[in-house]
Amino acid sequence: GGVGKTTLSQHVYNDPEIGNQFxxxxxxxxxxxxxxxxxxxxILGCVSNRSYQGISNFNMLQQDLEKHMKSKKFLIVLDDVWDVTTEDCWNKLLGPLRPNHVNASEVTGNMIIVTTRILTVAQRCGTAGSINLEALEDGDIWSLFKAYAFSTDQHGSNQNLENLGRKTIKELKGNPFAA
Known part of the structure; x- marks a missing residue:
């Protein structure tokens, strides 16, 4: 964990050009x-003006979700998924979101982004393509950190500041978004 999956997804989610597509x-x-x-x-709470907190009837929830998502172009981010118990659970969740339920003839380009640290979860979700984020090497993270943390004339002139910066990048564990 901690290499920036959530942060990258937040950038995608909050990007106005991408957001305007959904x-x-x-x-x-x-x-x-x-x-x-x-x-x-x-998901239902986000697309309706209603609270579904006390409702546990899964079929009713699915029917409501299908009604709200019908003919809508959507982006859903499922962040930090650790386990998808069975493929059946995943398929149940996606049921009302599948093209035959949301009128594929009217809407194309729906997207579900799943962030996970576990490869088997990504495989079970049946991703169209996955991106494996790796931590940056020490030299690369230092260059990135330097570029943002120091003015061009600052880092070489203050050894204490550079030492503090190098100590800080060790805590970042190669995460480019933290740098």
Whole structure:
């Protein structure tokens, strides 16, 4: 963890050019328990003016979700997915979001982004393509950090500042977004 998956996804999600391509944008933090009822409720809460907190009837939630998403172009980010218990759970979640449910003839270009640190989760989700973010090497992260943290004439003239910067990049663990 900690190489910038969430940060990169936030940049995509918040980019105005990308955002203008979608009628609906939804961000759900999933974490270690892939609870299809909770995730469906959160998605519904984002697309409706109604709270679904007390509702646990999954079929009813799915029907409402299908109604709200029908003929809409959407971007959904499922952030920090640790586990997708079974492929069946994943398919249940996606049921009302699949093209045959949201009128594929009217809407194309829907997107679901999944961030995960676990390759098998990405595979189980059936990603169209995955991007494996790697930590930067020490020299690369130092160059990036220097470029943003110091003015051009500053870093060489103050050894204490440079030492502090080098200590700081060790804490960043190669994360380019933290630099």
């Amino acid at each position: 009628e609906i944008k939804i961000w759900v933090h999933v974490s270690d328990k892939f609870d299809v009822v909770r995730i469906t409720r959160e």
